[in-house]
Amino acid sequence: xxxxxxxxLCLAVALSSAxxxxxxxxxxxxxxxxxxxxxxxxxEHCHPNISYxxxxxxxxxxxxxxxxxxxxxxxxxxxxxPDMKKSWPDLLNPLSAGFWKYEWHKHGTCAAKADSLxxxxxxxxxxxxxxxxxxxxxxxxxxxxxxxEKYYTFSQIEGVIENxxxxxxxxxxxxxxxxxxxxxxxxIEICFNxxxxxxxxxxxxxxxxMSKRDWDKLMAxxxxxxxxxxxxxxxxxxxxxxTHTN
Numbered sequence: 001x002x003x004x005x006x007x008x009l010c011l012a013v014a015l016s017s018a019x020x021x022x023x024x025x026x027x028x029x030x031x032x033x034x035x036x037x038x039x040x041x042x043x044e045h046c047h048p049n050i051s052y053x054x055x056x057x058x059x060x061x062x063x064x065x066x067x068x069x070x071x072x073x074x075x076x077x078x079x080x081x082p083d084m085k086k087s088w089p090d091l092l093n094p095l096s097a098g099f100w101k102y103e104w105h106k107h108g109t110c111a112a113k114a115d116s117l118x119x120x121x122x123x124x125x126x127x128x129x130x131x132x133x134x135x136x137x138x139x140x141x142x143x144x145x146x147x148x149e150k151y152y153t154f155s156q157i158e159g160v161i162e163n164x165x166x167x168x169x170x171x172x173x174x175x176x177x178x179x180x181x182x183x184x185x186x187x188i189e190i191c192f193n194x195x196x197x198x199x200x201x202x203x204x205x206x207x208x209x210m211s212k213r214d215w216d217k218l219m220a221x222x223x224x225x226x227x228x229x230x231x232x233x234x235x236x237x238x239x240x241x242x243t244h245t246n
Contacts, residue, residue, distance in 0.1 A: 026113055027060030029199060030192040032130050037091055038147070038239045039174060039186040043226050046091050051147075051241040052137040055088040056187065057103045058127035063110030070109050072101040076120045083128050100124070114194060126196070134190050139164050151182060151235035165190065170201040173230040182235045187227045
């Protein structure tokens with residue numbers, strides 16, 4: 001037994017040093033979140049003239065509101081604003097920068113713990129870059145997942161994303177009622193490692209990677225948004241954009 005002791009000590013040191021690489025306060029995953037405007041606005045009573053998936057946010061898996069003194073300043077992302085207005089619009093208040101301000105305070109200040117995202121321009125610019133690189137809207141269309149009055153199976157939608165990107169997404173729906181016989185597609189998350197390589201979304205996004213305070217706040221937001229992870233067995237309705245007449 002004594003011969004094993006040095007080996008065990010070395011193993012313990014190796015394991016402990018491995019965990020030091022990622023400090024407790026540092027996030028380990030980025031979540032690129034898209035939402036479908038038609039579904040969002042059916043809940044929020046807005047009227048978007050948008051027929052493509054828009055960016056909801058780029059969220060690190062640890063931390064919420066990390067630096068309240070770091071104020072949003074749109075002048076620092078002036079060159080990004082045309083793309084922001086198209087790809088990351090405020091569906092409730094299209095002429096306002098309030099949505100971007102909210103996302104910066106809540107998520108951007110936490111993402112900024114990484115050198116690669118440590119400014120407003122880096123954060124918003126990287127979110128737009130990943131959004132265009134993923135090009136979720138085009139990929140769904142390419143494989144015949146298009147908004148329509150017909151229903152899809154959950155596995156059809158998930159399968160397209162998994163097969164094309166090689167990772168597991170997090171797909172969220174709206175459940176009209178407890179006894180509904182269908183669900184409405186609303187939000188899709190694609191996840192990345194800190195080096196911006198693709199990653200399974202379901203990997204260790206648990207209490208172990210977040211403080212209880214952050215977890216409780218996140219769950220409250222998810223509940224308030226009306227989105228929850230899609231039921232794998234219920235048909236999925238992918239609603240077409242509504243046409244508006246003057």
